[in-house]
Structure formats: structure tokens, C-alpha cells
Amino acid sequence: MPKPFDKLTATAAPIMRSNIDTDVIIRIERLVGNSIRGTLGKWAFGSLRYLPDGSENPDFILNREPYREAEILVTGPNFGCGSSREGAVWSLQERGIRAIIGSGFGDIFFANCFQNGILPVIVDKAVVDQLAADIEATQGAGKVSIDLEAQTIVSPSGARHSFEIDPRRREGLLKGLDEVALTLQRDDEIHAFQASDRAARPWIHSTRTSA
Amino acid sequence: MPSRSLLEKIWDQHVIARLSEDTDLLHIDRHLLHDLGGSRGLLDLKSRGLKVHNPELTFATPDHALSTAPGRAGTSKIGQELLAALRVETAASGITLFDVDQPGQGIVHVIGPELGLSLPGATIVCGDSHTCTHGGLGALAFGIGSSELTHVLATQALIQRRPKTMRARFEGKLPLGVTAKDMILALIGQIGAAGGTGYAVEYAGSAIRALPIEGRLTICNLSIELGAKMGMVAPDEKTFEFLRGRPYAPQGEMWDRAVKAWRDLPSDPDAVFDREVVIDVEKIIPQVTWGISPEHVVGVDGIIPDPKAIDDPARRAAVETALEYMGLQGGAPIAGTPVDWVFIGSCTNSRLSDLRAAAEVARGRKVAAGVRAWVVPGSENVKREAVAEGLDKIFIEAGFEWREPGCSMCLAANGEVVAPGQRSVSTSNRNFVGRQGPRARTHLASPASAAASAIAGAIADVRMMGR
Numbered sequence: 196m197p198k199p200f201d202k203l204t205a206t207a208a209p210i211m212r213s214n215i216d217t218d219v220i221i222r223i224e225r226l227v228g229n230s231i232r233g234t235l236g237k238w239a240f241g242s243l244r245y246l247p248d249g250s251e252n253p254d255f256i257l258n259r260e261p262y263r264e265a266e267i268l269v270t271g272p273n274f275g276c277g278s279s280r281e282g283a284v285w286s287l288q289e290r291g292i293r294a295i296i297g298s299g300f301g302d303i304f305f306a307n308c309f310q311n312g313i314l315p316v317i318v319d320k321a322v323v324d325q326l327a328a329d330i331e332a333t334q335g336a337g338k339v340s341i342d343l344e345a346q347t348i349v350s351p352s353g354a355r356h357s358f359e360i361d362p363r364r365r366e367g368l369l370k371g372l373d374e375v376a377l378t379l380q381r382d383d384e385i386h387a388f389q390a391s392d393r394a395a396r397p398w399i400h401s402t403r404t405s406a
Numbered sequence: 407m408p409s410r411s412l413l414e415k416i417w418d419q420h421v422i423a424r425l426s427e428d429t430d431l432l433h434i435d436r437h438l439l440h441d442l443g444g445s446r447g448l449l450d451l452k453s454r455g456l457k458v459h460n461p462e463l464t465f466a467t468p469d470h471a472l473s474t475a476p477g478r479a480g481t482s483k484i485g486q487e488l489l490a491a492l493r494v495e496t497a498a499s500g501i502t503l504f505d506v507d508q509p510g511q512g513i514v515h516v517i518g519p520e521l522g523l524s525l526p527g528a529t530i531v532c533g534d535s536h537t538c539t540h541g542g543l544g545a546l547a548f549g550i551g552s553s554e555l556t557h558v559l560a561t562q563a564l565i566q567r568r569p570k571t572m573r574a575r576f577e578g579k580l581p582l583g584v585t586a587k588d589m590i591l592a593l594i595g596q597i598g599a600a601g602g603t604g605y606a607v608e609y610a611g612s613a614i615r616a617l618p619i620e621g622r623l624t625i626c627n628l629s630i631e632l633g634a635k636m637g638m639v640a641p642d643e644k645t646f647e648f649l650r651g652r653p654y655a656p657q658g659e660m661w662d663r664a665v666k667a668w669r670d671l672p673s674d675p676d677a678v679f680d681r682e683v684v685i686d687v688e689k690i691i692p693q694v695t696w697g698i699s700p701e702h703v704v705g706v707d708g709i710i711p712d713p714k715a716i717d718d719p720a721r722r723a724a725v726e727t728a729l730e731y732m733g734l735q736g737g738a739p740i741a742g743t744p745v746d747w748v749f750i751g752s753c754t755n756s757r758l759s760d761l762r763a764a765a766e767v768a769r770g771r772k773v774a775a776g777v778r779a780w781v782v783p784g785s786e787n788v789k790r791e792a793v794a795e796g797l798d799k800i801f802i803e804a805g806f807e808w809r810e811p812g813c814s815m816c817l818a819a820n821g822e823v824v825a826p827g828q829r830s831v832s833t834s835n836r837n838f839v840g841r842q843g844p845r846a847r848t849h850l851a852s853p854a855s856a857a858a859s860a861i862a863g864a865i866a867d868v869r870m871m872g873r
Contacts, residue, residue: 214701223818226819227484276600279534281552301603302635303551374557375456375561378431378565381431388433398664402523
């Protein structure tokens with residue numbers, strides 16, 4: 196069940212490259228296995244964070260103070276494109292990330308964030324660029340505040356930006372709702388749908404008879 | 407009733423409950439599991455004290471973590487554990503498993519259509535972003551994450567926001583040597599890797615109607631590289647002929663009823679889309695990627711972009727980053743770039759027609775010295791059919807390695823990797839940083855182009871090969 200999210204004031208790290216895909220966020224070999232939860236934080240952004248010899252890349256922003264403690268990412272266009280691997284979100288979460296602000300996200304990654312209590316915020320690219328510039332102007336010392344209830348972001352410069360979010364998803368994050376439990380409350384409706392659909396489209400439901 | 411698109415018709419038919427203005431609880435008709443996430447999902451469900459809601463609508467096969475070496479030699483310990491867990495958990499839940507060496511095993515997006523599990527008008531999900539492939543049969547198919555996977559196991563339903571709709575019309579007659587792979591790469595090059603984000607894309611137009619089903623599956627497969635998690639093609643007579651008689655397709659009177667319903671699925675003539683794109687296929691030449699996103703693509707007779715000629719600083723920096731990773735010089739021709747590896751396989755291009763196209767180029771020729779070239783059929787059935795018509799011999803005589811079905815070097819989850827710094831021409835779907843192995847360099851291309859590059863030892867224009 197996801198942890199609720201309401202307000203956050205934290206260090207934010209701009210990672211502005213376009214099209215950072217989920218393979219770059221977490222490599223596939225870290226995800227092969229059934230007991231991977233809790234092991235992924237150190238592998239988030241592995242190819243950017245570590246040099247080929249395994250040592251830290253001092254140029255990568257999350258390896259620098261104060262960005263090492265970042266709980267917010269400010270990202271370039273199409274962050275999280277590519278694979279459906281939820282391990283991308285888990286690795287960021289285990290690395291301490293709780294919110295991501297960008298101009299657009301991969302559709303599946305975006306949905307996976309909500310499932311884990313991570314807030315992805317979509318704002319205009321001009322706002323993202325301004326936030327990144329404001330953060331860099333303070334060398335990362337200036338914090339970014341996000342208020343999900345009020346749907347606002349406050350930049351280190353004090354500039355306030357509002358954002359839109361699907362009301363259902365907002366409520367889910369605010370309350371930390373468990374979608375599986377909620378949907379199971381509708382199990383009668385699911386069974387009623389299946390009964391009437393079986394009459395309309397029997398070929399969908401009788402998979403064991405034709406094989 | 408107002409006119410509706412293919413997407414809207416399928417969507418409306420699957421609404422169990424309307425949850426908000428734009429979000430519905432949708433019934434899921436087919437849930438496909440693979441070895442990487444299948445047993446994890448089933449164990450997650452068990453830990454919550456829940457049962458699989460509809461095991462008869464759920465099907466599983468190992469593909470990701472399995473070795474594709476002959477005899478499956480070298481499957482990692484963890485890959486073997488995942489396979490063992492998948493066997494135990496699917497058996498315990500009453501889920502059909504297409505196991506290793508059995509007809510039916512293969513890449514999950516190859517076996518769905520091949521077995522007739524994937525049907526027009528069906529909702530199909532799998533914990534894999536290339537689930538959009540199945541849209542080539544007129545299904546509403548999309549990839550989901552682990553949490554959604556558990557949700558589907560528990561409820562046979564999924565909470566989804568209705569996407570925007572885009573129609574991409576491919577018009578004209580496809581030139582010789584140009585394939586479905588080139589068509590979709592050209593579209594990605596035109597509108598970008600985020601051009602389809604938030605949309606369900608319907609591929610239409612005369613060039614789509616002319617494509618065989620396997621080509622349509624390839625087109626839909628790359629929807630996610632366009633940013634769209636759903637891609638689809640309206641079903642037609644070709645779709646019905648493709649499905650007729652497949653093991654899980656309806657039969658007899660049920661088949662007639664199904665086809666009658668499927669004929670109503672295509673978008674109404676005056677259906678409205680949020681975005682329309684038109685592509686003139688007669689202008690497309692074989693495509694090959696040069697960078698680290700599928701949108702980094704040119705015609706094989708083209709030039710690698712020169713950062714010095716780009717004014718926009720963000721775009722210039724992006725091109726510089728890509729060229730540095732790829733070890734390429736801006737402004738140089740892409741053709742003639744020497745390659746170390748050629749990979750023919752993946753859910754994009756490992757079906758029988760793909761292998762035939764590659765074999766046609768390879769027949770009677772030799773893979774260039776210093777190049778390793780693999781052919782990994784998409785499924786056990788594809789493998790057997792290819793062997794029956796002698797394609798394996800053509801490849802082996804030409805110096806390709808003929809392997810067992812699986813995902814293999816497309817994403818390297820099974821340890822089959824391109825070595826650091828080495829260059830690969832691959833028929834797969836992603837040229838991301840490290841996708842085929844740490845620091846591996848990937849160029850995406852069609853099976854015919856990949857085979858031509860294996861023979862030439864360098865990125866090659868298949869149209870110059872004289873066949």
C-alpha cells in the first residue's frame with residue numbers, strides 16, 4: 196500500500212537531459228529476481244552515477260552535495276520513457292526520491308509512480324527550466340516546496356507555480372489508497388459484467404474449450 | 407449513436423464502472439505473464455491473501471531470462487529460479503504455462519497472436535511495454551507495471567484513464583527493400599519519441615491495409631517508442647484469415663459470431679481523432695538509428711547529424727551526448743560504419759516473415775569476418791516452421807548462429823550481451839544507453855537491413871545487395 200503524500204519541502208536536483216529512459220534509470224540485470232525490493236537504491240541511474248571502474252562519477256549531479264540528499268527531481272522532456280519496469284520507480288524511491296517535476300513523462304512510468312506514492316508533476320517546459328535555473332542559482336541549497344492539496348510548487352526564488360493533476364489520482368496519493376482493495380469492493384460489478392459479456396462475446400471467456 | 411473510433415468502440419465495450427469523467431474500470435480479456443514478472447506478481451497476490459480472479463484468462467511463458475543457447479545451456483541460476491517459480495505458481499493457480507521446448511513457448515508478444523490468444527476487440531495486458539504489439543490484430547493491448555499486474559491478477563480489471571486518440575495514416579505503395587520496421591521508424595523520426603505520449607495510435611491508410619499481419623504487429627510493437635502505450639490496426643479480412651484455425655481462436659459457429667462482431671470494430675468513417683498524421687511511404691527508404699533514442703533515425707543513405715550545424719543548444723547537447731556514446735562522427739554517412747554484432751530477433755522482428763526476409767539476403771553469402779551474427783526465432787513454433795523450410799540451414803551456412811526462442815540480446819536480461827564499446831545492428835526496438843549490455847552501441851534496423859549489414863560487416867543499404 197503506498198505511503199500518503201501531501202506536502203514536501205526538500206532539496207531538488209535538475210536532471211535535464213531529454214528522453215531519460217527506464218533502462219537508464221535502472222538496468223535490467225538489477226531486476227532479475229523475486230527478492231529485489233530494497234536492493235535497488237544504489238543502482239538508480241547506474242550508468243550515469245558510476246564510472247566503468249565502479250567508482251562514483253563526480254560529474255553526476257546526485258553524487259554532489261547537497262544534491263545527494265535530493266528528494267525531488269526536476270527532469271527534462273519524456274523522463275521515464277521506454278520499458279514498463281516498475282523497478283525504475285522502486286529504485287528512485289529507494290534512493291529517496293518522493294516527487295518528480297517535468298514537462299512530460301513516459302505513460303507507463305507516470306502510472307507506476309502513483310502506484311508507489313511518488314508524485315509526478317507535469318508543468319510547462321518554461322516552468323521546469325525556470326525551476327532548474329532557480330535551483331542552480333543557489334547551488335542546490337534553495338529548497339523546492341510542493342503542496343499536493345493546494346496543487347502548487349514554490350521555487351527557491353519564491354516563485355509560485357500551480358499544477359493540474361487528475362483529481363482521482365490526487366486523492367489516491369493524499370490518502371495512500373490501495374487500488375486493489377478498492378476494486379475488490381466492486382467484485383459484484385465485475386462478476387455481473389462478466390456474466391453479460393459471456394453472453395455477448397463467449398469466445399473471450401471460453402478459452403479452455405477450443406484448445 | 408455518435409461516430410466512434412476503433413479505440414472508443416473497444417473501450418466502451420469493456421467498461422465495468424465509470425469512476426470519473428475520464429477514468430474507467432475496464433475488464434481485461436487476456437493477461438499474459440512472463441518469467442521476469444509473472445511469479446513475482448503471483449507471489450505478491452498470495453502474500454495479500456488473494457487468489458487469481460480468472461486463471462482461464464491468464465497465460466504464461468518464459469522468455470526474458472532464459473538462455474537462447476542450443477539446449478538452453480547457460481541459463482543463469484536466477485533465471486532458472488524464476489522459471490521454477492513460474493512453474494510452481496502458475497500450476498498452483500491453474501494458469502496455462504507454455505513451457506520450454508513446448509509448442510507455444512516463445513516471446514510473449516509472438517505467441518499471443520500465433521496461438522490465437524490475442525483477438526480483435528479484446529483487451530490484452532502484460533507486464534511489458536511492448537504489449538502494444540497485439541494491437542496489430544485490432545486489440546486494445548498495453549503494457550502495465552508490477553502493481554497493475556497484481557491488480558489484474560486479483561480483479562481481472564484495471565483502472566485506466568481514457569487516452570487521447572491519434573490516427574497515423576501511411577499512404578502509398580511501399581518501395582522495394584522498405585519494410586514495416588522502416589515505416590514505423592520513419593514515423594518516430596518525424597514526430598519524435600514523445601510524439602505519441604498520452605495517445606492511443608490507430609495506424610491506417612493504404613500502406614497499412616496492404617501490410618500482412620506480421621508487418622502490422624511490427625508497426626504496433628514500436629508504438630511505445632513513439633511514446634504511445636497503445637497502438638492498433640483495424641481488423642480486416644487479412645486479420646480473420648490470419649486467426650482462422652489457430653489453437654485458441656474461436657471455432658465453428660462461435661467463429662462466425664466472432665467475425666460478425668469484429669466487422670463492426672473499425673473506426674466509423676467520420677470518427678474524430680485528437681491528432682492526425684499522414685506519412686507518404688513512397689518517400690521512405692530503409693531506416694537505421696544513429697543515436698540513443700529511436701527518434702535518432704535516418705535513411706541508410708543519410709548523414710549522421712552534425713552538432714555544429716544545430717542552433718538550439720539543448721538539441722545540440724543531446725546530439726553530442728548521443729554521438730559520444732555511439733562513438734560516431736557528426737556529418738559522416740551512416741552507411742559503411744563497421745559493426746561487430748548483428749542481432750536478428752525480438753518481439754519486433756522475429757516472426758517467420760522476418761526470418762524469411764533476412765534469409766533471402768543471407769542465402770549463398772557469408773557473414774563478414776569479425777562479425778558475430780545471431781538469429782533468435784521468436785517462438786518454438788516459429789523455430790519449427792523455419793527449420794521445416796530450411797531457413798536455419800541458410801543462416802548456418804552463411805555463418806549466422808541459429809538459437810533457441812526468447813528475448814535474448816534485445817534487452818540482455820538473460821546475460822546475452824554485446825560487449826562494452828562494441829557496435830550492433832539489431833532488429834529489436836530500443837537503442838537506449840546500455841540496452842544490449844553496458845556501453846553497447848545499438849543501431850536499430852529491419853531484418854533485411856540487419857542481414858545485409860552482417861554480410862557487409864558494416865551498416866549497409868539492402869537495396870544495393872541486388873536481390
